[in-house]
Amino acid sequence: MELSAAEKRQSLKKMLDEPACHIAPSCSDGIQARLVEWLGFPLVHISGSGQHRSLGFADAGLLTLTEMVNKAREIVDAVNIPIVSDCETGYGNAVNVTRAVREFEKAGVAALHIEDQMTPKRAGHEGFDVGLVSRDEFVNKIKAALDTRRDQNLVIIARSEAKDSLQERIERVSACCEAGADSVWLSARTEDEIKAFAKIGKPMVGVPPRQLMPLSRWGELGGRVGCIPTVLQVAALHGMRQCLEELKKNGTEATYLKQTPGIEDTRKWYANLGNAELKELEKKYGY
Numbered sequence: 001m002e003l004s005a006a007e008k009r010q011s012l013k014k015m016l017d018e019p020a021c022h023i024a025p026s027c028s029d030g031i032q033a034r035l036v037e038w039l040g041f042p043l044v045h046i047s048g049s050g051q052h053r054s055l056g057f058a059d060a061g062l063l064t065l066t067e068m069v070n071k072a073r074e075i076v077d078a079v080n081i082p083i084v085s086d087c088e089t090g091y092g093n094a095v096n097v098t099r100a101v102r103e104f105e106k107a108g109v110a111a112l113h114i115e116d117q118m119t120p121k122r123a124g125h126e127g128f129d130v131g132l133v134s135r136d137e138f139v140n141k142i143k144a145a146l147d148t149r150r151d152q153n154l155v156i157i158a159r160s161e162a163k164d165s166l167q168e169r170i171e172r173v174s175a176c177c178e179a180g181a182d183s184v185w186l187s188a189r190t191e192d193e194i195k196a197f198a199k200i201g202k203p204m205v206g207v208p209p210r211q212l213m214p215l216s217r218w219g220e221l222g223g224r225v226g227c228i229p230t231v232l233q234v235a236a237l238h239g240m241r242q243c244l245e246e247l248k249k250n251g252t253e254a255t256y257l258k259q260t261p262g263i264e265d266t267r268k269w270y271a272n273l274g275n276a277e278l279k280e281l282e283k284k285y286g287y
Contacts, residue, residue: 002080003080005076005105005108005109005110005151006151006153008080008081008082008083008108008110009082009110009111009151009153009154009155010153011081011082011110012043012082012084012110012111012153012155012225013153013155015042015043015082015224015225016155016182016183016203016224016225017203018224019219019220020219020224021208021215021216021218021219021223021224021225021226022042022043022224022225022226023041023042023043023215023226023228024041024042024043024044024045024084024225024226024227024228025041025044025045025228025231025232026044026045026046026047026050026227026228026229026230026231026232027044027045027046027050027075027232028046028047028050028051028053028054028071028232028233029054029071029074029075030074030075030077030078030079031078031273032232032236033075033078033079033083034078034079034273035232035269036079036081036232037079037080037081038269041081042081042082043081043082043083043084043225044075044079044081044082044083044084045083045084045085045086045225045227045228045229046068046071046072046075046083046084046085046086046109047086047227047229047230048061048063048068048086048088048121049086049123049229049230050229050230050233051063051067051068051071051086053230053233054233058123059122059123060120060121060122060123061088061089061119061120061121061122062120064091065091065096065099065100065103066103068085068086068087068088069100069103069104069107072085072104072107072108072109073107073108076107076108076109077108082110082111083108083109083110083111084109084110084111084112084113084155084157084205084225084227085104085109085111085112085113086112086113087100087101087104087112087113087114087145088114088115088117088119088121089114089115089116089117089118089119089120089121089133089141090114090119090141090144090145091119092119093119093137093141094137094140094141094143094144095144096119097114097141097144097145097148098144098145098147098148100112100145101144101145101148101149101154101156102148105148105149105150105151105154109154110153110154110155111154111155111156111157111182111183111205111225112145112154112155112156112157113157113158113159113185113205114141114142114145114156114157114158114159115159115160115161115185116132116133116135116137116138116141116159116160116161116162116172117130117131117132117133117161118131118132118133121161130161130163132160132161132162135171135172135175138158138160138172138175138176139175139176139179142156142158142176142179142180142181143179143180146179146180146181155182155183156180156181156182156183157181157182157183157184157185157205158172158173158176158177158181158183158184158185159173159184159185159187160172160173160185160187161187166188166193166196169187169188170196170197170200173185173197173200174200177200177201177202181202182202182203183202183203183204183205183224184197184200184202184203184204184205185204185205185206186204186205186206186222186223187206188206189209189212190209190212191213191217191221194218194221194222194223195221195222197222198221198222203222203224203225204222204223204224204225205223205224205225205227206223206225206226206227207226207227207228207229208223208226208228239260242256242260243256243257
């Protein structure tokens, strides 16, 4: 049964109340999202960085609201599970946030994370300087998002990029939660840092430090949605690179296909993608 946008949001709200980590692999298009759903994951994440990379750009706030919303709509329509989407900085000031929330909500996403960087944003984790708006402006952006949404189950997540101070990050997202934010982006790595965020008392969403602790432990500490950015793109590109190198070297990709474990199952899934729905519609309405 196909779920409505409202039902997907309700499903996500239930997950946020459960004492476990729900994994949300980041996807850059509909077919990746279908793969995530096929393998039984409960959620999909849309990463702003991933969307930039998929078009060959640096993660530097170059994509417009319209481009991001169109991609969100594509991914939402592809699957029957909730979508957690990056809303970057809200694409400007609080007025811009109101339009961004309207458009993402109409596209059908279940949650949006909005951050406190200046527009255009930069990737602080990649060595770029990150400028922040004032705490008051950040809170007002979150207020604008909350006031704009029509469905109260659309989850608004406050994310602070105050890299140099854990306390500043906590105080900023705490102020947003006091203003009504539903969830916080867990910008923390160690157990002590995560526990400090947990004291805010809101469901926590973020990127689990998988090299430092098991996902189960991250969930025990309060992580409710674990977003896994870039991994699918890197894995896909590496596979493409190997296939292309084989094709360039030998004039055929046969050896790559023969030597890659499990690829035949993926090929069959790919070949049959959408066929079941097509046959059902043709049977129901004739062709």
